[in-house]
Amino acid sequence: MTGQVLSEVSAVVAPEREGELVAAYRALVAGPLPDGALRTELLRGRDGRWRIQTLWRDGAALEAMRRAPEGPAAPRLFRAVGAEPELALFDVEARGVAPHSPA
Numbered sequence: 001m002t003g004q005v006l007s008e009v010s011a012v013v014a015p016e017r018e019g020e021l022v023a024a025y026r027a028l029v030a031g032p033l034p035d036g037a038l039r040t041e042l043l044r045g046r047d048g049r050w051r052i053q054t055l056w057r058d059g060a061a062l063e064a065m066r067r068a069p070e071g072p073a074a075p076r077l078f079r080a081v082g083a084e085p086e087l088a089l090f091d092v093e094a095r096g097v098a099p100h101s102p103a
Contacts, residue, residue, distance in 0.1 A: 004038070004092040005059050009074035010051040011083035021050060021081045028073055036061020052077070055092070062089075 013021055025042045033040065040054040052074040056062040066072055078085040 003058060005056045005062050006053060006090040006092060007056065007062060007074075008051055008053045008088045008090070009072070009078065009085045010049055010088070011078040011085045012048045013050050013078070013081055013083045015048070017081040017083070018044070018050075021077060021083075024077050024080060025052070028077065034061075034065045034068070034073075036064065050078075050083075 022042065029040060036057040038055045038057060040052065043051040043053060045051070054074070056065075075085040075087070
C-alpha cells in the first residue's frame with residue numbers, strides 16, 4: 001500500500017444507541033485527526049449499518065495509527081455502543097473532484 005488508502009469500519013448499531021455513536025464521533029473529530037488522516041466521515045445506512053470511512057495519506061500512516069498504544073478509534077466507538085465492528089481496506093486507484101466555483 002504505497003498510495004492513499006481508505007479504511008472503512010462498519011457495524012449495525014441498535015436504534016437506541018445511534019445518538020450515543022454520533023455524539024462520540026463528533027467528540028472524537030473535534031480534536032486533531034491522527035497523523036496521515038486526510039478526512040473522515042460517519043455514514044448511516046438505511047439498514048441500521050453505520051460506517052466510519054477515513055482516507056489515509058498512505059498505508060504507512062494507517063499502519064502507524066493501528067500500532068499506536070490507544071489503537072484505532074473507530075472500532076472502539078462501535079464497541080462502546082454494543083456493536084461489533086468489521087474492517088475493510090481499499091487502495092485508492094482513481095479519483096474525481098468537483099471544480100471549485102468562484103466566490
